[in-house]
Amino acid sequence: MSLARFLMALRARWRLALAVLLAVLGLTLAVSLLLPTRYTATAMVLVDARAADPVAPGDAQPPQASTYMAMQVDLIQSERVARAVIAATGLGRADGPARAKWQDETGGVGDFEAWLATAMRKRLEVRPAKESGVISIAYTAESREEAARLANAFVQAFVDTSLALRLDPARGSSDFFDARARQLRAALEEAQQRLSAFQREHGLLAVGSDERVDIETARLSELSSQLVALQAQAGESGSRRAQAAASPDRAPEVLAHPVVAGLSADLARQEARLDEMGARLGEQHPQMLEQRATVERLRRQLATESRRVASSLGLSDNVNQQRLAQAKAALDEQRARVLELTTRRDEARVLLRDVQNAQQAYDAVAGRATQSGTERQARLSNVSVLKQATAPAQASSPLLGVNLGIAAVLGSVLALGATLLAELRDRRLRCADDVPELLGLPLLVEIPSSRPGARTPVAAFPALRGPGRAGRT
Structure with missing residues (x-):
């Protein structure tokens, strides 16, 4: 079927095409309105894979950036981080809704925290940047505040877990502790001076006595x-x-x-x-x-x-x-x-x-x-929080405009397909070329239509109809 004939068929069967398109749009609208509203909050962290560990040996080689970033992404999506989020946010408490849902779905069989961690990881989306060490951590929940809270909890759990995994025995850190000791000694003397001045001003002898x-x-x-x-x-x-x-x-x-x-x-x-x-x-x-x-x-x-x-x-x-x-x-x-x-x-x-x-x-x-020769730990992290997650202003799903746009495209395709299928199953004479092609008869005369909706010459002359064929336009 040529494009011109298909356009003629589409013009003749426009009601069918419109009905299919409206049906798809209506179904999409109903499904979008019935789906629960969800919000996605996003936080961003910067992971510096090239930063040297201050307490690591001087000859230690940093890992490759791509490998290191992939490892950090896997760490964020790991069960350990999810369990840390559960512990920090209190989602695993005995009277919480999560435990009731676990009881309904599993009947109390299995590890509750493992089940909850798996469910939370399904709502977590981690996207590393291609050319930098920035990682976006997005979490989807039914409320704005919950999405932001859990996204920030994943960030904090990732920072804590990454720091815990980086803590290695340090050698040659005496300068670090000596400098820190000098700072703390100065802070101690300053605190003692403030206390003594307060006692002299108010005539207090024993501070701890009541x-x-x-x-x-x-x-x-x-x-x-x-x-x-x-x-x-x-x-x-x-x-x-x-x-x-x-x-x-x-x-x-x-x-x-x-x-x-x-x-x-x-x-x-x-x-x-x-x-x-x-x-x-x-x-x-x-x-x-x-x-x-x-x-x-x-x-x-x-x-x-x-x-x-x-x-x-x-x-x-x-x-x-x-x-x-x-x-x-x-x-x-x-x-x-x-x-x-x-x-x-x-x-x-x-x-x-x-x-x-x-x-x-x-x-x-x-x-x-x-302490000479004792392993020391310096809690210095190479993960920095670039952006804290905030409550999103708009829902991430369902996106009514996007869904209707996709439904419009899909409905248009289905409408065209339905029109083509209906035309193939019930062929009609749409133009003069259809007479010799469909009926196998020569075209004797062609009368131009004088008004919209006028019958075609084939419909005007029943002799042009082949045996057993319909001559409707």
Whole structure:
């Protein structure tokens, strides 16, 4: 079939081609929307294969760059690095989702960390540069933050593992340790001077002792207890004062006073006697008048004494309020003193810890420097981190635009193929050349079409149709 005839067939069967193309695009769109979104974070490291190891023998030859880079790529993709990532990120914890997924897939059979390391390595992509020592480490995960975190974890695990593999016995490293010992000695002296200056400034004798702070803290606790007790006393005395001021003759403290109680008892007896005499004597009887005067005198004495006792309650409340205010002031002052002492103690402890750390570091290096013929290790790595992985802004998969573009190309090919197949299975007369070729008959006449969609001459003249052939256009 010539190109011209194929284009005619495509023009005639454009609905079929369009249906195939739209079906492929629709299927691709549905699959892309159903696929989980994944993000890829990329970090970059620089591996210097030509860097000489400072503690390696002088005649040691560095490996070839291509071989060394291939080894580093294999190291990044190794199970050891993946296990280090698992340990550093805590993905292997017992209550994590990874362990639950492992239980579902394997039924708890096998090594969990080996299974998880294999799964993580499938999501890891390592791409070395062709002309340099730069290696890109990309990790794909379901979330942006997880992808960046695990990519950086792989970088750190690679650096640590590479460093661990490079640690070899060093010879002739006494100069390194001597220089380091001098630096640490200077750092130790500086830390000691800072500590001594701080002690002189604040009058501290023993930095590590908490005796003074403990004493002041105990005093603070005692003042707090006293304040609580005084608050209770002040509240109680205030309540008694208010009650006594409102009704002095009914206040319990007033009634419980010995003088008031005695007067109340005498008044009750005299009132009872007055009632008894009133039953026997008349109102104007001299004894009745005398007894009534006695009762009135006792009542006045009782009222006077009640007011005196009530006023004494007010004085007691004033004293309690003053003691409470003094206790609050003392507590605030003591709290400030304890806070200041604690701050100074903490600052002194930091300086003391600096001295202790510097002393320990100096002792360790000085001891190593004095050991003759002992293997030494210098932790110097030839791996540098060029770029830390960050959370990607866009998903790496599914890429809807790319998928639709590929689907458009593939759908177009399938549409053309479907059109060609349909035309081969059901041939039609598309042009004048098809009459002698398909029907084996000469073309008698050709009438040009005057409008789009008009029938071809073959369709207009049924005699041009061969036996058993369709003459549709």
